[in-house]
Amino acid sequence: MKIFTFALIPLILSFGIIPLSDAAEDNQICIDKIWIENTKGKIACVTPSTAEKLVERGWGTLLDDQSHDTVKKHHGWTSFTATSDSERHPRMVTTEEDHHMILALPFTENVYKGIVSYDATEPIQLISMHGPISDDEKGEQMVWTHPENGKNVALTVEFPEKSMGSWLFTGQAMGLHILKNHTFSATYSVSYTELELSDTVKSETIQSVQDPGIGHENHQLAIILPPNEKIYSGVLSFTASEPVQLVTLHGPLAEGEDRGQAIWTTDGETKYGLTFYDPETQMGTWVFSGNALAIHTMNDEPFTVSYTVAGQIEEYAESLNEEKQIHQGYSATAEQYEVNGNIISNVDVTADLWNPREKSAELIEQRADYMIGKFDLDRTPEQLQRAAEAKAKYADDILINSLLPASVGIVENTPELFEKALQRNIDAGTTLVSATVYAFPADGKMDILTRFDENQKVLDKLGIQLVNDVSSIRDAKSQGKMALIYNSQGAEYFIDDNTLLEQVKNRGLHISNFVYNSNNALAGGGNEQDMGVTDLGLEFIEEANRLGIIVDCSHSSTQTCIDAAEHSTKPILASHSNAYAIHPLNRNTHDEGLVAVAESGGAVCTVGVGLFLNDQYDASPESFAIHVDYTGDLIGRDKTCFATDYTHNYNRDYLTSVIPNMDLYPPEKGFGAPASNLAIEHVWGVVGVLEDDYDWSEEEIRGFLGENLLRVYDANWN
Numbered sequence: 053m054k055i056f057t058f059a060l061i062p063l064i065l066s067f068g069i070i071p072l073s074d075a076a077e078d079n080q081i082c083i084d085k086i087w088i089e090n091t092k093g094k095i096a097c098v099t100p101s102t103a104e105k106l107v108e109r110g111w112g113t114l115l116d117d118q119s120h121d122t123v124k125k126h127h128g129w130t131s132f133t134a135t136s137d138s139e140r141h142p143r144m145v146t147t148e149e150d151h152h153m154i155l156a157l158p159f160t161e162n163v164y165k166g167i168v169s170y171d172a173t174e175p176i177q178l179i180s181m182h183g184p185i186s187d188d189e190k191g192e193q194m195v196w197t198h199p200e201n202g203k204n205v206a207l208t209v210e211f212p213e214k215s216m217g218s219w220l221f222t223g224q225a226m227g228l229h230i231l232k233n234h235t236f237s238a239t240y241s242v243s244y245t246e247l248e249l250s251d252t253v254k255s256e257t258i259q260s261v262q263d264p265g266i267g268h269e270n271h272q273l274a275i276i277l278p279p280n281e282k283i284y285s286g287v288l289s290f291t292a293s294e295p296v297q298l299v300t301l302h303g304p305l306a307e308g309e310d311r312g313q314a315i316w317t318t319d320g321e322t323k324y325g326l327t328f329y330d331p332e333t334q335m336g337t338w339v340f341s342g343n344a345l346a347i348h349t350m351n352d353e354p355f356t357v358s359y360t361v362a363g364q365i366e367e368y369a370e371s372l373n374e375e376k377q378i379h380q381g382y383s384a385t386a387e388q389y390e391v392n393g394n395i396i397s398n399v400d401v402t403a404d405l406w407n408p409r410e411k412s413a414e415l416i417e418q419r420a421d422y423m424i425g426k427f428d429l430d431r432t433p434e435q436l437q438r439a440a441e442a443k444a445k446y447a448d449d450i451l452i453n454s455l456l457p458a459s460v461g462i463v464e465n466t467p468e469l470f471e472k473a474l475q476r477n478i479d480a481g482t483t484l485v486s487a488t489v490y491a492f493p494a495d496g497k498m499d500i501l502t503r504f505d506e507n508q509k510v511l512d513k514l515g516i517q518l519v520n521d522v523s524s525i526r527d528a529k530s531q532g533k534m535a536l537i538y539n540s541q542g543a544e545y546f547i548d549d550n551t552l553l554e555q556v557k558n559r560g561l562h563i564s565n566f567v568y569n570s571n572n573a574l575a576g577g578g579n580e581q582d583m584g585v586t587d588l589g590l591e592f593i594e595e596a597n598r599l600g601i602i603v604d605c606s607h608s609s610t611q612t613c614i615d616a617a618e619h620s621t622k623p624i625l626a627s628h629s630n631a632y633a634i635h636p637l638n639r640n641t642h643d644e645g646l647v648a649v650a651e652s653g654g655a656v657c658t659v660g661v662g663l664f665l666n667d668q669y670d671a672s673p674e675s676f677a678i679h680v681d682y683t684g685d686l687i688g689r690d691k692t693c694f695a696t697d698y699t700h701n702y703n704r705d706y707l708t709s710v711i712p713n714m715d716l717y718p719p720e721k722g723f724g725a726p727a728s729n730l731a732i733e734h735v736w737g738v739v740g741v742l743e744d745d746y747d748w749s750e751e752e753i754r755g756f757l758g759e760n761l762l763r764v765y766d767a768n769w770n
Contacts, residue, residue, distance in 0.1 A: 089113050089130065107158040113246070114158050131243040138228070138236050150233035153179075156242055157226040163253050164226060165287055165362035166244025169218040173237045176230050178210040180223025180289045180337075182255050182358045189257040192293035193358055194335060206257065206358030208289040208335045221337055222287040222362040224255055252277060252284060252363035260347070260354045265316045270352045273299075276361055277345040279324070284345060286363030291335035293356040296349050300327045300342030382720065384409065391720040404669075404726070405719040408712045420707035426726035429672060429734060438744075439673075439736035443481055446739065450529055450758030452484045453477055453732055454657040454695035455539065455606075455628040459487040460506040461498030463706060470510050473698075474534070480733040483529045483758060484519070484537065486627065489561060491541040492568040492716065500545055500552070504538070504559040511536060518560045522766045536560075539627060541607055542568035546592055553592075557599045562769070563627060564596060565604040566612060569639070569716050575616075576609035578639045579721055584611035590619055597621050602768045605629075605641075605649065606659075613645035616652075622768045623653035625761075628695035630664045630679045631686070637722050639664055643686060650687035653767060655760045657693035658683060660730025669727035673737030674745075676730055680738065680756065681746045689752045693761045694738070698731045 107114060113130065138152035157164055159181070168178070183205030185195065194207045209229075210219055228238050247253045260272035277284050279301060288298070301316055302325035303309075314326040327342060340363075347357050378395060379386035384407070387399050397403035401419040408416055431439075458465055458473035470487075477485050489507070490500050498506070511518065519525050519535040528535035538561045545552045553564075566575035566589055574592050576583035585593070593616060596603050603624040605613040610632075616624050626649050632640040641649075646656050658679045662671035665679060684692045699706065710717060717723035730738075735757070742748040742756070 089132075104158075107160075114155070130245070131241065133239070133241045135237065135239040138230070138238075140233065140235075152230050152232060152234065152236060154228040154236075154238055154240075155225065156228060156240060157244065159225045160246060161224075162249060163222060163224060163247045163255060163360055163362050164244050165222045165247060166226075166242055167218060167220045168226065168228075168240055168242045169216075170228060170238050170240040171216045172228065173215065174230065175213045175215050176228050176236065176238070178212065178219045178221070179227045179229050180208045180221045180360065181225040181227075182206045182208070182223055182257070182289070182291070182360050185257045185358055189356060189358070192334075193291045193356060206291050208291045208337065210337070219337070220287060220339060222289045223360045247362055252286070252365060253361065255358075255360040257356065257358040259356050260349070262352075263348065264318045266318065266320060268316075270350075272349045272351060272354055274347045274355070274357050275344070276347065276359065277363055279304075279344040280365065281343070282365045283341060283343060284363050284365055285341040286361060287337065287339055288345065288359060288361045288363075289337045290347060290357055290359035292347065292358075293334065294349065294351070295332055295334045296347045296355065296357065297328060297330045298338050298340070299329075299344075299346045299348045300340050301325065301344035301346075302327070302342050304343075394720060394722055396719045405722070405724060407719055408724070409714060411712075413708070416708050416711050417704060419711055420704045423707055423726040424704070426669070427729055429728055429730065431672075431734075431737065435673075435737060435740075438740040439734070442739040442743070443736040446736075446753065446757060447481060449754050450483045450525065450762065451481055451735065452486070452693065452758040452761045453482050453735075454486050454625075454693055454761060455488065455659065455697045456485045457488040457491070457541075457697055457699060459489050459503060459538070460510065461496045461503035462488055462491060463495055463709065464497070467506065467510050470507065471514065474510065474514055474516060474536075477732050478514070478534050480731075480735065482534055482732060484525050484535045486537050486539045486563060488541055489538045489556070490545065492570075493542075493544050500556065501559070504556075507538075520560075520562075521769050522762050525762065525765075537562040539563035539565075539604065541565050541604075542572070543574055543592060544572060546595075547573045547588065550591070550595065553595055553601065554599055557601055561601065562765070563602040563604050563625060565607055565627075566592065566616075568607050575612040577612075578607055578609055579716075579718070581609045581611075581638050584609060585615035585619065589615075593619050597768075600769045602764065605645070606657075607639070610642040610645035613641060614648040617648035617654070620652060623655075623764045624649055625654050625764055626656040628657055628659035628697045630658055631682050633686075634679055634682050635664065635666050637664060639722070646683060646687055650691045653764070655691045655693045655764050656683050656687065657695040657761070659695045659697045660734070661697050662727030662729060663722065663725050669725050671728040671730040673730065673734055673741050676734075676738050677741040677746065680742065681748075684748075684752075684756075689748065690755050690760055692756045693758075694735055694756060696730060696732050696735075698729050 136154045138154045140152055156168060184203040185206050194209060195204050196207055197204050208223065228240065230236055258274050260274040263271040263273040276288065303323060305323045305325060310323050314328060315323050316326045317323045349355055379389040381389065382391055383389040388395055388397050394405055396405040396407050398407050400406065401415055402422050406419055408419065456473060458470050460467050460470050489503050515533060517528055517533060517535050519528065519537060525535050540561055543564050543566055567577040569579045570577045571580050571583060573586060574589035575585045593603055597620060603616050603620050604627045605616050605624060606626050606629045613626065626641060630640045631646065632642045649656055658676060660671050660676055662669035665671055665675045680692055711724060739753055742753060
């Protein structure tokens with residue numbers, strides 16, 4: 053009966069953020085906002101709506117209204133101090149509306165283990181939470197039922213009835229509580245780690261069975277951690293339907309070690325020593341060590357228990373003892389080093405971030421194989437069914453994929469891969485794709501003009517039409533065909549020969565960026581974030597406006613977006629950009645840049661690269677929709693759009709060519725992590741999430757799918 057967490061926090065549809073860089077420089081205090089720290093220690097000040105969504109997805113931890121410099125991380129543990137006032141019937145914790153609560157750690161899908169010390173204005177209770185649980189699983193446990201959605205969560209409640217003290221806990225949320233209808237205040241310090249679910253770290257509701265031990269036939273037993281030759285240790289928090297006892301086993305014992313102590317055995321031959329602790333309560337927290345862990349009663353009737361256990365086995369403990377110091381600053385020799393908050397490994401090809409400099413071809417191939425295994429999404433049958441419903445509902449509407457990086461010649465894409473990518477978009481119901489024909493110098497051996505010729509052969513084979521205006525896109529839709537335009541993710545060719553811009557426009561290029569990540573003679577890139585558009589870049593904007601090429605500022609610095617919006621006479625585009633406010637990564641765009649694009653009359657297309665979505669590199673529709681909704685609330689839902697940036701040649705050949713490219717993908721900037729990528733068919737999953745979780749209307753969905761982009765296209769092409 054495995055259980056998973058659920059969101060108990062109501063969403064507030066208002067946004068705003070203090071960018072991380074500003075907060076760090078000015079040491080600001082959040083005013084009407086909340087500090088949140090993500091899983092890599094990056095901190096931002098966000099409105100409650102943003103914070104709740106990030107917490108709901110397990111991307112961060114609320115730090116309350118406090119200065120960011122009170123938060124410390126050490127070897128995977130986070131520590132913070134806060135002073136907070138309680139809320140009446142707050143986000144969780146009791147069926148009675150006259151109770152008050154301070155939520156110290158919000159719900160996570162993982163497991164917290166930690167210690168809290170507190171000083172409150174009156175005696176309090178301490179609560180950890182495990183859930184949700186079904187009605188059948190409730191039993192006589194202490195359970196809170198959500199007043200709106202009816203879901204249940206089990207509670208472990210400690211009753212110290214003191215105004216100050218400390219508590220070691222584990223659970224999926226933790227809070228301070230009183231059984232009264234008035235506000236209390238508390239100053240508290242929490243040190244905790246957040247652990248991913250595993251065989252020894254879990255949160256479940258289970259029912260006991262008859263104890264199989266000899267002499268225990270009339271007893272009940274609920275096994276938490278089964279017998280193992282290695283030693284478990286950890287923390288258990290539980291709530292049961294009746295008072296229980298706690299049991300650890302030690303062994304099996306060798307011959308001669310059975311010397312009169314309490315023994316547990318099922319066959320009289322394999323024997324274990326027995327630690328039997330009776331707290332005379334139905335809930336509590338226990339620090340344990342042993343070869344097995346269980347909850348027990350001396351009754352013959354089954355009981356129900358909900359629990360969270362944060363355990364480890366011997367090998368894990370040894371690895372902690374062997375943990376190496378993390379070198380501060382770049383190092384080619386240290387096992388790990390830290391730059392800008394990113395921890396990079398020199399030795400582990402399965403680390404989130406790995407330094408490929410001066411590594412062998414064999415190691416780079418191993419890294420590539422590891423990354424391939426992380427790329428595509430797994431969706432449940434229910435999620436796929438919801439996506440199919442959305443696809444059917446909007447089958448008559450325009451769908452535009454704003455960025456397809458798959459045309460022939462770019463990063464050694466072949467005609468076969470281009471055809472595969474186009475067919476996948478056709479099958480998903482796409483009306484128009486914008487295919488990248490150029491990205492950066494040395495992005496392929498084929499020159500840019502030859503690429504157009506080779507691409508055309510594939511388009512002819514599939515019956516795909518190059519289009520130059522919005523009416524042609526609508527005609528393609530009415531004929532049940534897919535149309536195509538080209539984009540350029542950089543414009544170094546303009547630096548060398550400014551006449552090439554008109555030549556590529558005549559071959560079908562309709563959108564162009566200045567730069568691909570790194571600064572060039574036209575503008576500042578996202579990697580450096582230290583410059584905007586240059587004088588030559590202003591000439592590029594003027595020529596692009598004249599030719600009807602849409603100016604794009606994805607991959608560029610935020611200042612480049614601002615400058616481009618100011619100087620362009622036509623709406624500009626961020627063809628595949630996410631919100632820095634949600635995920636502080638230089639490749640993403642700060643609010644000021646997103647607003648500048650929108651104020652030009654343009655649009656911002658959220659992109660499905662997991663690396664640009666969150667610290668978990670998760671590109672699920674749920675993760676994607678958070679960025680879409682944030683962007684929509686910031687600049688208007690009528691200025692949002694969709695891009696996959698799905699790499700259809702994501703294979704060993706491709707990865708072994710890009711992994712060592714430190715000019716474009718340095719791990720110190722967060723690049724090169726194994727990430728999933730949202731493919732075109734998952735746009736319909738995004739639509740389902742936007743409708744179900746964020747209340748987007750049909751008109752807003754149609755705009756997001758394509759109508760918002762058609763407006764930008766029409767303003768430039770006419």
